Amino acid sequence: MRHWTNPSHARADRLVSRQEIVRSDLCIGCGSCAAQMRWDRDGFLKPDDRAEPPAEQFANQCPFSPAAANEDQIAAERFPSASAADPRIGRFEAAYVGHALEDPFRRNGSSGGLTSWVAAELLRTGAVDGVAHVAPAEPQKDGRFFGYRISHSLDELSRGAKSRYYPVELTSVLREIRQVPGRYAVVGVPCFIKAIHLLRRVDPVIRERVTHTLGLFCGHMKSAAMVESFALQLGADIRRVRAIDYRIKDERRPANWYRAHLELDDGSSAAQDWWHLADGDWGAGFLQNPACDWCDDVVGETADVSFGDAWVEPYSSDGRGTNVMVVRSKQLADMVERARSDGRLELRPVDADFIAQTQAAGLRHRRDGLAYRLTWRGRGVTPRKRVQPSAALPLRRKLVYRMRHAIARWSHRMFRLARGLRAPAIYTVWARSMLRLYQSLTWSSGRLGRMLDRVMPQPER
């Protein structure tokens, strides 16, 4: 089995406190260590408890704590006899590209609907009593557009389909799981699923009751300001926004042409393609959670099964949406194979290279990019990663990573400034200039690109 963990990274050296993790911009806001959460000034959720959790417990349970078990260690414990392993996608039993055939999963889903299908099948067969996932909330009630909740029926589950690039946290569902006996599945991005498994190691109730984990591949998480930014660019007052769909589906258009859609309080709506928005280039990192720059898991390596978008042709042009799926638990591998042979799922087995190809940009950012970022991380807690610090990159690539990091940081400040002065143009004009510079650097178009081509070789993108 290929393994990419540096053994020197296998042990903890020092216990870090929650306050240090938060101050070091390493708190992703999952809420696994907290009783309650609050918004910070940048539109992220942060622990709001007065007291620090016990030091050792916190250090072993926070997904960004350098003392906690890493993804390789958790996956080795959970899937010791996995039939395959790959340094990019972890241990696994089977991998596929495809979609749900049973209606309405694909139609309702952001991609091929497989996440909701697997969650529904677990509920339908009685393997679990509830599924913790993210559904629309009432923004008028507590200012949140989305939140985790536990669905107990197929109907409830289906109303929570689709990807939410919005801050969410686990406190309320963990409370409910602790209070109400039963078996639960949890859907989440990789760091949230890691948090659940770290919690399962220290909390016997969670260990017994969270029986299944469904991971979502993840590029990075956005702040709540992204909704505000969409609203201001679509000419809507954020106070009038009642619902948001980050990726409204249109079968006539390629799946990777994301289109944001807002519903307003008078029943009207507004929509725009992401690439027409000043901050709509996902790769540039606008309004990104700072902790995401210190993560090395793209595909949810600790989850029983994880799902992403098949961002390769011909699938990315198919507006109906197509998933890639990596199955790690034997129980789920059997369940999926049965459904495939019963004609309920359209799936083609693929290898690790195929999965990695669909996430090429994300993997580069979390391997080469992370290795480079680790060489210049200065302040606060030093994250303990499976990637070794290295600056062995072409100059132009280094500039791309520097620029993404700067955009991620400065976008929060510029947004705050624009909001404070009630001058949205401060943000949008700045964002458009940054985007032009970033795209010239990355894609070599325009005068700057041609100049860069002369002085630096064009790196792989």
Ligand SMILES: Cc1cc2nc3c(=O)[nH]c(=O)nc-3n(C[C@H](O)[C@H](O)[C@H](O)COP(=O)(O)OP(=O)(O)OC[C@H]3O[C@@H](n4cnc5c(N)ncnc54)[C@H](O)[C@@H]3O)c2cc1C
């Ligand atoms: C922040 C974020 C970043 C992502 N980045 C990538 C990426 O870089 N590459 C890639 O291929 N895919 C990425 N995805 C996953 C992708 O957007 C789809 O969610 C995935 O392909 C599953 O599609 P589906 O049609 O099977 O899901 P659906 O059938 O639509 O079901 C989605 C399920 O996930 C739940 N859910 C939605 N948002 C969240 C959330 N924030 N936290 C926890 N549960 C949630 C829903 O409640 C629902 O149960 C990302 C998702 C998120 C939330």
